[in-house]
Amino acid sequence: MKEDGGASAVYSMGVAERLTGLTARQIRYWEKHGLLAPDRTKGRQRLYAEADITKMKEIKRLLADGMTMDRVKAHFANREARRIRPVEERPNRMSERIPRVGSLYGGANRAELERLINRKGGK
DNA sequence: CTTCTCACA
DNA sequence: TGTGAGCA
Structure with missing residues (x-):
């Protein structure tokens, strides 16, 4: 189809x-x-x-x-x-990015996330 | 409907 | 850039 x-x-x-x-x-x-x-x-x-x-x-x-x-x-x-495709067709919506951040935040990569946040002294 | 071409803005 | 006309 x-x-x-x-x-x-x-x-x-x-x-x-x-x-x-x-x-x-x-x-x-x-x-x-x-x-x-x-x-x-x-x-x-x-x-x-x-x-x-x-x-x-x-x-x-x-x-x-x-x-x-x-x-x-x-x-x-x-x-x-x-x-270049119409904006509506681009897979860059936040709803597809937030889940990645979420899994990073609460998953096994929590330590990695904190490392990223804490380097450079947090600005 | 298609191709091409010569001519004319 | 686009047309008009004629032909095959």
Whole structure:
């Protein structure tokens, strides 16, 4: 099972146009310049995922803000490289850290914890 | 719907 | 950066 909840929908070029407010020509233009890489049907028809639609809207915004395509491309390249995910998906909530501190505090590492606390004279 | 191309802002 | 038009 993949992640579902109706999130695996794909859209045709025509639908993508309507959903993004872009022209088909513009979408192909961006793809030609490396900004998009949609899946294809066996008949070479483009299939856009929800993420592609979102990306198009973001590209649209960035370009409207004065970005060049090279910069927009670099923007997304960095996102991939640094694996930046939405904050909500990051496993860095305190609730996942506190338990570690708790076990350290009351477990066999109590002495280690006190050593860490007491070194440097406690500030 | 797809590809390409030439031309024009 | 993006379009219009014509073709296959």
